[in-house]
Amino acid sequence: MKIVYYLPDVLNPFWNLVVSGIEQSAKQGGVGFEAISANHSDSLQNSQLKAFKGKRPDAILISPIDLKTIDQIGPITSEAGVPIIVIDQYIKANVTACIISGNLRGGTAAGKYFIDQLSKGGRIVHIQAEDFENARMRRKSFINKITQQRDFTIIKTIQADGNRNKAYEQIIAFLREGITFDGLFAENDAMALGAIHALKEKRFSPWPIVVGFDGVQEALDAIREGSLSATIAQDPVTMGKKAFEVALKIIQKNPYEELTTIMPNLVTRANLS
Numbered sequence: 001m002k003i004v005y006y007l008p009d010v011l012n013p014f015w016n017l018v019v020s021g022i023e024q025s026a027k028q029g030g031v032g033f034e035a036i037s038a039n040h041s042d043s044l045q046n047s048q049l050k051a052f053k054g055k056r057p058d059a060i061l062i063s064p065i066d067l068k069t070i071d072q073i074g075p076i077t078s079e080a081g082v083p084i085i086v087i088d089q090y091i092k093a094n095v096t097a098c099i100i101s102g103n104l105r106g107g108t109a110a111g112k113y114f115i116d117q118l119s120k121g122g123r124i125v126h127i128q129a130e131d132f133e134n135a136r137m138r139r140k141s142f143i144n145k146i147t148q149q150r151d152f153t154i155i156k157t158i159q160a161d162g163n164r165n166k167a168y169e170q171i172i173a174f175l176r177e178g179i180t181f182d183g184l185f186a187e188n189d190a191m192a193l194g195a196i197h198a199l200k201e202k203r204f205s206p207w208p209i210v211v212g213f214d215g216v217q218e219a220l221d222a223i224r225e226g227s228l229s230a231t232i233a234q235d236p237v238t239m240g241k242k243a244f245e246v247a248l249k250i251i252q253k254n255p256y257e258e259l260t261t262i263m264p265n266l267v268t269r270a271n272l273s
Helices: 013-029 044-050 069-078 103-117 133-147 164-175 189-201 219-224 234-250
Strands: 002-007 032-037 059-062 084-087 097-101 121-126 150-159 183-186 209-214 230-233 259-262 264-266
Touching: 002 044, 002 234, 013 032, 013 189, 013 234, 044 069, 059 234, 069 084, 069 189, 084 234, 097 103, 097 234, 103 133, 103 183, 103 209, 103 264, 121 133, 121 164, 121 189, 133 150, 150 164, 164 189, 183 189, 189 209, 189 219, 209 234, 219 230, 219 264, 234 259
Parallel strands: 002 032, 002 059, 059 084, 084 097, 097 259, 121 150, 121 183, 183 209, 209 230
Antiparallel strands: 230 264
16 A cells, blocks of 8 residues: 655755645654655656556555645546545645644634734734635634734734745845834744844844744744744644545545644744644
């Protein structure tokens, strides 16, 4: 028995933790496992998936870079009798099951944190990830929570496609405009860390409240150090383990849940273990 996981980018610590969760479960169950990284290239991931038969998988796990990839490959894997379990995206068509994080709750928690910390109101910079369903959900709930408050304004929206280097470059460019702000929300930790790099490089003061989303180790270290105020911590290891569990149930033709949601938590210096 073999399970193959197609992930966006092995250099992103979040996806590495997902791999770790799957790996742990695969070893315990004596199941073959292979992780294939697309280095954040949708065309590479597409070609990798088209060659899936050469890997002889009993089930495919995937975190798609481009949702169109699922539309193209889903019918082919279905015809071959190979189930697809999607991790960190909710897709209704051409897949067997999905494992997602509670993005609506996470976005609301991020917004509430800014409101609690900035009692007199605030000017917020919002760094957005790719236009995927998971990012859209955290984005929508964050914006709804912030804009309900009379004294809060999102003064700048920056598109960084979930990429750390792009977030760094965009914030460097934004800081040149000389616009004051009190807080910065990034839709993943990678972008938050890129923004922090830019803020440090430009010696920005006073230091804003910076909130990320994922809960990767480097973000937790940044909270300890004080440059990151909080992160909405997903549980990628549990997501990986759950994806493996669902895949195994499908392979063994046992009942399974088509949608599993793993809830995130707000992590700050106060509750950081």
